[in-house]
Structure formats: structure tokens, C-alpha cells
Amino acid sequence: xxxxxxxxxxxxxxxxxxxxxxxxxxxxxxxxxxxxxxxxxxxxxxxxxxxxxxxxxxxxxxxxxxxxxxxxxxxxxxxxxxxxxxxxxxxxxxxxxxxxxxxxxxxxxxxxxxxxxxxxxxxxxxxxxxxxxxxxxxxxxxxxxxxxxxxxxxxxxxxxxxxxxxxxxxxxxxxxxxxxxxxxxxxxxxxxxxxxxxxxxxxxxxxxxxxxxxxxxxxxxxxxxxxxxxxxxxxxxxxxxxxxxxxxxxxxxxxxxxxxxxxxxxxxxxxxxxxxxxxxxxxx
Numbered sequence: 117x118x119x120x121x122x123x124x125x126x127x128x129x130x131x132x133x134x135x136x137x138x139x140x141x142x143x144x145x146x147x148x149x150x151x152x153x154x155x156x157x158x159x160x161x162x163x164x165x166x167x168x169x170x171x172x173x174x175x176x177x178x179x180x181x182x183x184x185x186x187x188x189x190x191x192x193x194x195x196x197x198x199x200x201x202x203x204x205x206x207x208x209x210x211x212x213x214x215x216x217x218x219x220x221x222x223x224x225x226x227x228x229x230x231x232x233x234x235x236x237x238x239x240x241x242x243x244x245x246x247x248x249x250x251x252x253x254x255x256x257x258x259x260x261x262x263x264x265x266x267x268x269x270x271x272x273x274x275x276x277x278x279x280x281x282x283x284x285x286x287x288x289x290x291x292x293x294x295x296x297x298x299x300x301x302x303x304x305x306x307x308x309x310x311x312x313x314x315x316x317x318x319x320x321x322x323x324x325x326x327x328x329x330x331x332x333x334x335x336x337x338x339x340x341x342x343x344x345x346x347x348x349x350x351x352x353x354x355x356x357x358x359x360x361x362x363x364x365x366x367x368x369x370x371x372x373x374x375x376x377x378x379x380x381x382x383x384x385x386x387x388x389x390x391x392x393x394x395x396x397x398x399x400x
Contacts, residue, residue, distance in 0.1 A: 149176035149334045154257045158250035168195045207333040260396040261336040267312035273327035274304045318391040329355035
């Protein structure tokens with residue numbers, strides 16, 4: 117299966133999930149969190165000649181049904197040509213697990229961890245399906261955040277860290293004094309709109325990376341922080357602390373001297389001014 121074909125799995129899964137709600141009109145889902153998306157091999161734990169092609173897509177998506185936004189955690193698994201649903205999904209920082217279902221009956225489960233090998237992200241772990249046990253290896257497809265998705269994350273960042281967000285808002289042209297209070301929904305929406313239209317603006321890149329550093333359970337964030345922390349000049353940045361501890365081969369296990377988190381408006385302004393704008397966010 118080509119990457120382009122693989123990338124349609126998640127929207128299709130979301131559409132199938134919303135059909136459970138018995139809606140006459142199926143809304144277009146938006147990815148809120150991306151877990152596993154890729155393909156590889158599931159190899160029998162007892163016979164290395166017994167293996168199956170594996171494709172998997174896991175995500176948390178947002179759908180608007182009758183004017184009400186709902187979030188759904190959805191997943192799909194293919195073993196060769198057999199299709200299964202995935203439920204009870206748990207997203208962790210570089211890990212995920214869930215149960216495998218066929219026709220509403222549980223037929224297995226899995227547990228996977230993320231590692232980087234030769235600049236490629238690989239999910240590896242164990243899986244049981246229909247009584248058979250497998251070692252699974254899934255090479256992640258390159259699916260980065262779209263500008264609209266990154267903007268949603270930036271809005272969440274502003275809700276989670278209104279102090280830093282206030283410094284971002286203060287410097288954004290076109291927002292002005294109406295956005296002094298970042299606990300305002302309208303203020304966060306204006307920041308979101310600006311960053312969706314200007315995904316490479318250093319203030320938007322700063323906000324997206326600040327969000328991602330604390331949300332490594334989203335593979336789009338892993339991609340963003342991995343690119344940032346793989347550069348020698350960035351490895352002492354606070355964002356890389358947790359990332360480099362887990363992905364030492366990306367950071368080459370270099371000696372690090374943690375930098376104190378910015379605590380004042382001036383320190384945050386300096387961080388924004390120095391931000392590296394080479395981002396993985398895709399313009400739409």
C-alpha cells in the first residue's frame with residue numbers, strides 16, 4: 117500500500133465511527149491527536165516464517181454533529197486482507213495500547229512502543245489476534261500537522277499556558293489590546309486564525325512547539341520536536357529534555373545542560389525572537 121493510500125485510513129475510520137451515531141450527514145473529521153499510522157509486519161512469536169502484512173491507524177478525531185463538537189478515539193487494523201476495529205485505545209508518550217475487535221467481539225489486544233531507527237519512526241511490540249501471538253513492527257508514515265491542526269493545538273496551548281500565550285498575543289499584529297486576556301475564547305480564536313494563515317511565523321512556531329513538548333503522545337508532535345532537537349544548537353533547549361531522554365539515538369546522547377524555563381515576559385519574548393522557524397507544519 118502506498119503512503120498516499122495509507123493516509124486516507126484515518127478519515128475513513130472517523131467516518132465509520134460517526135456512522136455509529138446514526139447521523140444522516142457525516143461530517144468531515146479533524147485529527148486532534150495522531151497515534152499510530154503506518155505499515156509493517158506482524159511475525160509469529162513461535163514461527164518466524166509465519167508473518168502477516170500489518171497496517172494500522174489510530175487517532176483521536178473531532179466531529180461536528182448537529183452543531184455539537186464531539187471527540188472520538190478511533191482505530192483500524194489490517195492483517196493481510198482481514199480488517200479489524202480497535203477500541204479502548206490508550207495513548208502514551210511514545211507508547212500505545214488497545215483491544216482488537218471483529219464484529220463487536222474482542223479477538224485480541226496489542227501494546228506498542230515508539231523508537232527511531234535510521235531517521236525513521238518505528239512502532240514495535242506485541243499483539244494477539246484470534247489466539248495467535250505476534251511481534252509487530254510498524255514503520256510510521258510521514259504525516260505531519262496541517263496548518264489548521266497546528267492552529268488548533270496552539271489554541272489548546274493558550275488555554276494550558278495563558279501566561280506564555282499572552283506574550284505571543286501581545287506581539288501578534290492585527291490582534292491588539294482585545295487579546296490581552298488569553299483566558300478569553302475569542303482571544304484564543306483570533307490567535308488560532310492568525311496561526312492557521314501564518315504557520316511559519318516565529319510566534320506561531322514557538323507556540324506550537326511549546327504545546328508539542330508537553331504532548332509527545334501525538335505523533336505529529338514527536339515529528340516536530342524530533343526535527344527541532346536533532347539540531348546540535350537546540351539540544352540544550354528545555355523542550356528536548358523529555359524527548360532526548362526517550363529518543364537518545366536522535367539526540368545522540370550528548371551531554372546536556374538544562375536551561376531554566378522562561379518565567380518572565382521578557383524571557384519569553386527573547387525565546388520567541390530566537391525561534392527557529394524550520395517547522396514540520398504543512399501549509400494547506
